[in-house]
Amino acid sequence: MTAPTMSRTARVSAPSARRSRLVPQLTGWGFVFPATLVIVGLSLFPAVWALLLSLRDGDLLTGGDFVGLANYGDMLGDAELAASAGHTLLYTVLFVPGSVVLGLALALALNLKIRLIGFYRTCFFVPYVVSAAATGILSNFVFDPDFGIVNAGLKALGLPAMGFLQDPDQAMLTLVAISLWGGVGMPAVVYLAALQDIPRELIEAARADGGAGRHVLRHVVLPQLRPATVFLLIWQTITALQLFDLVYTTTKGQPLDSTTTIVFYLYRQAFQLFHSGYGTAIAYVLFIVTLAVSGAVLWRGAK
């Protein structure tokens, strides 16, 4: 087809061609626009706004004045924030490896095609759907130092009673234990699905070559599970760094501020002390730390 012919055809059918091009455009946008508006409008737009807020000294009612990076500078000398970061770090280094390793152990045992697999899977997964509010009420009830059933059990065994959530040295560890109860089902289910994807021949071949169970696990199974492990490490780390709900429903940061996490501290700064500029600055730094940690895990996992 030569150029003049093409342009004449185009001129003749211009209106209908434009309509036939326009209709799928409008149809496409019609399908995606409502969800895109809600998601992008309540995410990217506030994210940019938050960055601007973090450069002002707003008090949640008025916008405040532009203060440059002062909020970020203030974070360096904030001892309470440093303590909250320490508590969050302690929680993260215990919860993330704990939940991933326990999840893997459960999945390996479940993958032996044993009986009662449906019962087991339900038992480990159900706590995952229990809300933080219900978990909190139940925890306060079970771990109550004076009336709780756990101390009643310890006493029956002749062991000394413990303070649990009311002891500054034990409160964070108790929260880790409660989180493992609620947080191990997800890794177990993800690992179980990944294990069932490993070709049987691969494992049979390794066994036939005389590999002991331990070696097959280490050199055949674990490398196959690597994508699942990378995903779970990132997911659980993000969850741990953002710990708030369980703290709010159990200790509210107490005793002696020993369970104040970064997000709990941020919530208090922004919505109880009305330091919204400072609160958004903390949120942004946490966001960047989360991205950096996820990036590092992805980079290590890709090697």
Next chain:
Amino acid sequence: MTRRSLAHLFLMPLALLFVAPLVWMALTAFMPDADINTYPPKLWPEHFTLDGFRRIFTEDEYPLWLANTVIVAGSAVLGHVVLCSLAGYGFARIKFRGRGVAFAAVMATIMVPTQVLMIPTFLLFKNMGLIDTLGAAIVPWLASAFGVFLMRQFFLSLPKELEEAAIIDGCSPLGVFFRVVLPLARPALATLVVFTLLGAWNDLIWPLIAISSESGYTLQLGLATFAGARHTEWSALMAGNVVAVLPLVLAFILAQRHFVATMSFSGLKG
């Protein structure tokens, strides 16, 4: 000893440890307060009563909180089912200008965590007059990037022939979507419904920020806020817990078989 019996030896005590607190929670909900407030605690309801449940459904603000939760979670599920599947289909099947950019923008929001968004969203909703209304609790739950992604991946995995046949028969794009595509999407929709229900029903931090009147609380927010103040009302709190937990447990057990399938087509699986 075989490997399987070793596995049972490892799994059985742990499994019982995991369900025991929930079973005991349910049993406590049927005890009178006097029996709950004894030491050592009773394991079994000797004086069976429905008083805790009666209070949750009829007294104080409890019924309001329950109704608010049902409205918020119901709207979230409805919003997700309609908006996310429409968008997922649009992104998967219809070619239009700006599709790549719009999809990338939606996906980019997955990285932005809640705590960055809560302060500006609070200010935005305050300017719109939404704060302290149920609307504030509902609007952020109408659609999510996860939902759009899940539905798009599912629609990409469907063969195109059925839709093409319907188009040749003169069906409009919306007709194809509602009559042909959506009925096929039941496994993906089941997963979408359960995960949306899980998130919206259990949400705590956003209602805590967005709603200040007690009559507007969700069940989770009400339970979390008053748990400390009402230590004598254990039976009502435990009955509230049962009501707060049971719908999700049932939803998960019913939809369990769909998950593995959904995980594999959405590429989430290992």
